[in-house]
Amino acid sequence: MGNEVVAIKALIQERHLSYTGFCQEWEKIAAGFDNRLAGSHPGHAQFYRWLKGDLRSGKPRTDSCRVLEAMFPGWSVEELFAPHSRTEDPREGSGEHRRTPSEEGRHLDLAGVYMSRPQFLSEVPLYEMIENASIVRASGLSLNLLTQHYADAQIRRLVESGTRFQLLFLDPDSEAMKVREQEEGYETGFLAGLTEINLKIMKERVRSLLTPEARDRVKIGVSAETIRFNIILIDDSTGVIRPYLPQSRGVDSPTLLTERRKHGGELFHTFEQVFASLWDRATPL
Structure with missing residues (x-):
């Protein structure tokens, strides 16, 4: 496990994205799907839980899955939150997934x-x-x-x-x-x-x-x-x-x-x- 990180963390590090940079990229992609998704980027705590692979309520909600897969082409949500060897190229992702809504409350802060x-x-x-x-x-x-x-x-x-x-x-x-x-x-x-x-x-x-x-x-x-x-x-x-x-x-x-x-x-x-x-x-x- 010492040589593994969550794939999404490896990809973010490979792009040198800070939390702010991640959110800016998220908002650009989300706007291309639906203007109603403006402001839908994850909060600080959720972002850092994702970097640890911590999905307490299951997968992110459906809209978040769409944005994540657009941010990281070729990667399914399952693969993004799976362990990834530090020795592998984080850009080599593939596969299909099924999207399910998260149990996470959508309208609560x-x-x-x-x-x-x-x-x-x-x-x-x-x-x-x-x-x-x-x-x-x-x-x-x-x-x-x-x-x-x-x-x-x-x-x-x-x-x-x-x-x-x-x-x-x-x-x-x-x-x-x-x-x-x-x-x-x-x-x-x-x-x-x-x-x-x-x-x-x-x-x-x-x-x-x-x-x-x-x-x-x-x-x-x-x-x-x-x-x-x-x-x-x-x-x-x-x-x-x-x-x-x-x-x-x-x-x-x-x-x-x-x-x-x-x-x-x-x-x-x-x-x-x-x-x-x-x-x-x-x-x-």
């Missing part, structure tokens, strides 16, 4: 549900999503998913390359922080101290070390409002949402992955509005 943060991180390449992002908006308590899972230098590199960050923390000195500490069973000051550390990291080890022209791409604020969700929005398309539950640490909360679709599905829009509302009332730092 809920792309996945994970029972904990570790499960989410093991199955979804958040790093790769952020690596290609233009803007990352995040609100929550301490924002550990960003501040503790990414090296300072890595975040600075992204910012210097053009990625913008809007980061909203729970105010360590607020009553809402004390309430959350009680809910999680911690002594007063425990979560506040962790949040202070993360705030210091982002202000002193990231933003202050950026070049002057890049520094304005990192916006930091604090909110004193009751905390209900941890929200990470990547560009205008992908959302990672975790509720704050009584008696449960954030790491143990279910994680929802939502991806904005052109038609149907309002989850992403809902949490985008929540973030915007919190940001407007926040105190900038």
Whole structure:
């Protein structure tokens, strides 16, 4: 297995396609079939699941099969998602297939549900999503998913390359922080101290070390409002949402992955509005 990848991954690598490039090519081909297929390209999470050969609901839906086979002539969908030796030429594909509709909901933007943060991180390449992002908006308590899972230098590199960050923390000195500490069973000051550390990291080890022209791409604020969700929005398309539950640490909360679709599905829009509302009332730092 060490010498094998999924065929579609080999083909994408052979063409040097990024996620953005793949979507652009997809949209051109989809428009040639039917204008109603505009915006039908896979979301970040679905794209990276395809690269792993992960078809949780069976084959992609019929329209997606048509687009994929047009993108990779001579390859059936079965062959695209089959193991492929790294030593073979990925352009040598052939065969027929039967198309069946996917069980995947067509009009929903809920792309996945994970029972904990570790499960989410093991199955979804958040790093790769952020690596290609233009803007990352995040609100929550301490924002550990960003501040503790990414090296300072890595975040600075992204910012210097053009990625913008809007980061909203729970105010360590607020009553809402004390309430959350009680809910999680911690002594007063425990979560506040962790949040202070993360705030210091982002202000002193990231933003202050950026070049002057890049520094304005990192916006930091604090909110004193009751905390209900941890929200990470990547560009205008992908959302990672975790509720704050009584008696449960954030790491143990279910994680929802939502991806904005052109038609149907309002989850992403809902949490985008929540973030915007919190940001407007926040105190900038």
